[in-house]
Amino acid sequence: xxxxxxxxxxxxxxxxxxxxxxxxxxxxxxxxxxxxxxxxxxxxxxxxxxxxxxxxxxxxxxxxxxxxxxxxxxxxxxxxxxxxxxxxxxxxxxxxxxxxxxxxxxxxxxxxxxxxxxxxxxxxxxxxxxxxxxxxxxxxxxxxxxxxxxxxxxxxxxxxxxxxxxxxxxxxxxxxxxxxxxxxxxxxxxxxxxxxxxxxxxxxxxxxxxxxxxxxxxxxxxxxxxxxxxxxxxxxxxxxxxxxxxxxxxxxxxxxxxxxxxxxxxxxxxxxxxxxxxxxxxxxxxxxxxxxxxxxxxxxxxxxxxxxxxxxxxxxxxxxxxxxxxxxxxxxxxxxxxxxxxxxxxxxxxxxxxxxxxxxxxxxxxxxxxxxxxxxxxxxxxxxxxxxxxxxxxxxxxxxxxxxxxxxxxxxxxxxxxxxxxxxxxxxxxxxxxxxxxxxxxxxxxxxxxxxxxxxxxxxxxxxxxxxxxxxxxxxxxxxxxxxxxxxxxxxxxxxxxxxxxxxxxxxxxxxxxxxxxxxxxxxxxxxxxxxxxxxxxxxxxxxxxxxxxxxxxxxxxxxxxxxxxxxxxxxxxxxxxxxxxxxxxxxxxxxxxxxxxxxxxxxxxx
Numbered sequence: 001x002x003x004x005x006x007x008x009x010x011x012x013x014x015x016x017x018x019x020x021x022x023x024x025x026x027x028x029x030x031x032x033x034x035x036x037x038x039x040x041x042x043x044x045x046x047x048x049x050x051x052x053x054x055x056x057x058x059x060x061x062x063x064x065x066x067x068x069x070x071x072x073x074x075x076x077x078x079x080x081x082x083x084x085x086x087x088x089x090x091x092x093x094x095x096x097x098x099x100x101x102x103x104x105x106x107x108x109x110x111x112x113x114x115x116x117x118x119x120x121x122x123x124x125x126x127x128x129x130x131x132x133x134x135x136x137x138x139x140x141x142x143x144x145x146x147x148x149x150x151x152x153x154x155x156x157x158x159x160x161x162x163x164x165x166x167x168x169x170x171x172x173x174x175x176x177x178x179x180x181x182x183x184x185x186x187x188x189x190x191x192x193x194x195x196x197x198x199x200x201x202x203x204x205x206x207x208x209x210x211x212x213x214x215x216x217x218x219x220x221x222x223x224x225x226x227x228x229x230x231x232x233x234x235x236x237x238x239x240x241x242x243x244x245x246x247x248x249x250x251x252x253x254x255x256x257x258x259x260x261x262x263x264x265x266x267x268x269x270x271x272x273x274x275x276x277x278x279x280x281x282x283x284x285x286x287x288x289x290x291x292x293x294x295x296x297x298x299x300x301x302x303x304x305x306x307x308x309x310x311x312x313x314x315x316x317x318x319x320x321x322x323x324x325x326x327x328x329x330x331x332x333x334x335x336x337x338x339x340x341x342x343x344x345x346x347x348x349x350x351x352x353x354x355x356x357x358x359x360x361x362x363x364x365x366x367x368x369x370x371x372x373x374x375x376x377x378x379x380x381x382x383x384x385x386x387x388x389x390x391x392x393x394x395x396x397x398x399x400x401x402x403x404x405x406x407x408x409x410x411x412x413x414x415x416x417x418x419x420x421x422x423x424x425x426x427x428x429x430x431x432x433x434x435x436x437x438x439x440x441x442x443x444x445x446x447x448x449x450x451x452x453x454x455x456x457x458x459x460x461x462x463x464x465x466x467x468x469x470x471x472x473x474x475x476x477x478x479x480x481x482x483x484x485x486x487x488x489x490x491x492x493x494x495x496x497x498x499x500x501x502x503x504x505x506x507x508x509x510x511x512x513x514x515x516x517x518x519x520x521x522x523x524x525x526x527x528x529x530x531x532x533x534x535x536x537x538x539x540x541x542x543x544x545x546x547x548x549x550x551x552x553x554x555x556x557x558x559x560x561x562x563x564x565x566x567x568x569x570x571x572x573x574x575x576x577x578x579x580x581x582x583x584x585x586x587x588x589x590x591x592x593x594x595x596x597x598x599x600x601x602x603x604x605x606x607x
Contacts (some may be wrong), residue, residue: 015102016277017029018171025073025103026073027045027074027077027106028042028277030043030408031043040130041129042095042130043362043409043452044130055071055073056122057070059074060117063139063421064110065112065113066108066109067109067117068107068108069122070104070477071105073103073104075105076105080094080097080118082095090109090111090420091112092109092110093107093108093110094106094108096378101548107131109131120130120132120133129339143406144227144405145403146227146228146296146346146404146405146406147229147348148230148245148402148403150401150552166283171245173453173483176527190368195526196350201415204369205245206223206246206247206276207249208220208244208248208249208253209221209250209267210222211268213260216258217300217303218258218266218278220298220299220301220431221297221580226244226247226297226299227244229242229426231348232548233286233550238285239279239280239281240279240282240285240286240288241278242278244275246275246278247272247275247276248270249268254268260280260282264282266279266280266281281300288301288303288304289301289307289346290346291346293343294443296406296410300312302309302349304345304356307358309343309359309389310387312359313436316359316361316470317357317359317361318338319336319360320338322337322367322371323371330420330526332377333414333417334372334377335414336414337411338412338413338462339408342359342360342410342413343359344357344406349395350392353393353396353417354391354392354393355391355524357389357413360389363382377417380394381394382394397419399420399526399529399533400418401526402418403416404416406473412533418526425564425606427501430529431474432502433498433499433501434474434475434476435476435494435498435500435503435563436465436477436502436598437462437478437479437506437557438459438461438480439454439507440453442455442483444485446507447574447579454508457573457582458508459480459482460588461506461595462506462594465596466478467592468475468592469596469599472596472600474599475499478492481496486558488556494558495557496563499563502563502566502599503557503558503561503563504566504568504599505558505568506567507570508571509570509573509574510574512574513573513574513591516574517545517572518546518548518571518572518581519536519539519543519569519570520548520549520551520571520579521539521567521569522548522550522551522566522567523550523551524555524558525559525565529550531566531568533550534601534605536549536598537601538595538598539568539570541593542594543590544590544596545571545578548569570591571587571591593597
């Protein structure tokens with residue numbers, strides 16, 4: 001009897017061991033294609049004892065030309081992916097659950113005749129499997145940018161693609177919406193959604209497929225990796241604006257407006273060809289925050305007083321490592337590692353950065369202080385808040401630039417801060433020299449409405465600025481004195497020959513949306529920020545127009561001139577009312593006076 005019992009125990013253990021091994025799986029929880037770096041990124045929840053790379057072998061096939069690889073013992077916990085590219089090399093990528101007994105995920109890549117599949121390489125970094133299509137260099141950490149202060153960046157780009165994306169059916173409750181967007185757990189439903197083909201000019205990183213309004217905010221669901229810019233606060237009426245660069249909005253939801261509650265509404269639109277814009281009209285403009293999903297593919301912009309953090313996650317997380325990185329005298333980074341993917345939110349003001357880590361419960365303050373001693377991040381503080389999670393705050397100066405990043409596995413947070421340069425401008429002599437650049441000219445009319453052209457307005461206003469400043473004793477040069485055609489490079493060369501103390505380019509704005517009005521000022525290099533702030537403050541105070549704020553923009557003339565350089569947009573020709581003002585004597589003189597006073601104030605402040 002004892003022998004039979006022992007035999008039974010041995011058989012049970014054997015069967016249980018085999019069953020356990022059968023359940024030893026790789027779970028693929030996110031898939032992204034990084035167009036800028038030609039990478040496929042698969043996020044893997046690794047519950048297997050076997051290295052995933054040891055099981056991967058690339059198989060080449062013809063008719064059509066393609067290659068595929070299988071990931072054994074793996075489950076795709078997201079919808080199958082089908083990406084089509086109109087670029088050279090790879091034409092289509094498919095990721096699907098090839099079989100369930102055994103569990104196998106298959107990735108198929110179709111490519112052009114002249115593409116060499118030997119270029120395809122595999123690399124494992126932490127919980128991410130990278131398929132390198134070209135000879136791309138990878139750092140030890142692979143980060144997605146989630147937030148930036150910049151409103152324009154050299155990293156912005158365009159890409160033509162066709163993608164098939166899930167046709168998500170709205171859920172009945174906000175909790176269902178959040179759970180669907182923010183959780184990728186092993187018990188997630190495997191039902192395949194209907195796939196809808198979208199032909200679009202995708203400025204990857206992101207494509208917004210759907211927007212779902214609820215009383216406490218809106219949920220944006222999409223494909224790719226989302227980045228949000230520093231919000232704009234506007235008045236009359238009060239509203240907060242979130243721009244999402246490198247993004248295309250599903251045409252079916254563009255310009256749609258939704259009511260969130262009795263006082264708040266939200267509107268989504270394609271603001272520029274490579275930028276989406278979310279506008280929330282509300283008396284509580286500083287209450288709305290963007291909350292990022294763990295895979296960085298969905299985002300909830302919600303009223304922070306109405307957020308229920310427990311609905312945003314299933315797993316709590318702890319800070320398990322603290323690291324730092326310094327890339328220049330002005331730029332340094334804090335890197336925090338966690339034991340589970342994090343759900344976070346970024347709150348940004350002119351003087352503070354706050355990051356809410358909703359599912360983070362523990363951290364080591366002593367380790368933090370020791371790691372970041374004598375660095376910018378020594379100013380930062382942690383605070384555990386009941387029913388919220390971990391709050392991290394750090395003060396910043398008005399001209400400090402912030403970027404945040406998330407690791408592709410959702411377990412690493414990087415905060416990068418660039419401090420302003422402390423040096424004042426160096427002036428050559430006692431007499432200040434200025435180059436004024438009237439935008440456009442000759443056969444380049446700029447914006448046009450009827451017989452009214454941008455080139456005429458900019459020349460008129462520039463001459464008025466020149467007259468005011470010359471009377472004050474400044475030496476003023478103009479890149480054009482009449483209706484002449486002057487290329488951007490010629491304008492730069494003109495300025496570089498003179499080497500002025502400052503360069504000011506004057507333009508008139510235009511938009512496809514005729515309701516938009518106002519003045520704005522653009523700069524690119526950090527040493528131009530003070531000039532931009534001073535001149536824009538003068539325009540905002542002295543010109544009766546909507547104040548659209550400062551923008552960091554990579555316009556050619558302010559990027560390539562070595563002197564502190566700005567570009568001012570003095571109004572919108574596309575708005576009928578403002579157009580009438582722009583051609584009036586009163587508005588042109590007020591604008592010229594404001595720019596001239598801003599220039600004088602800049603030199604006074606920097607004696």
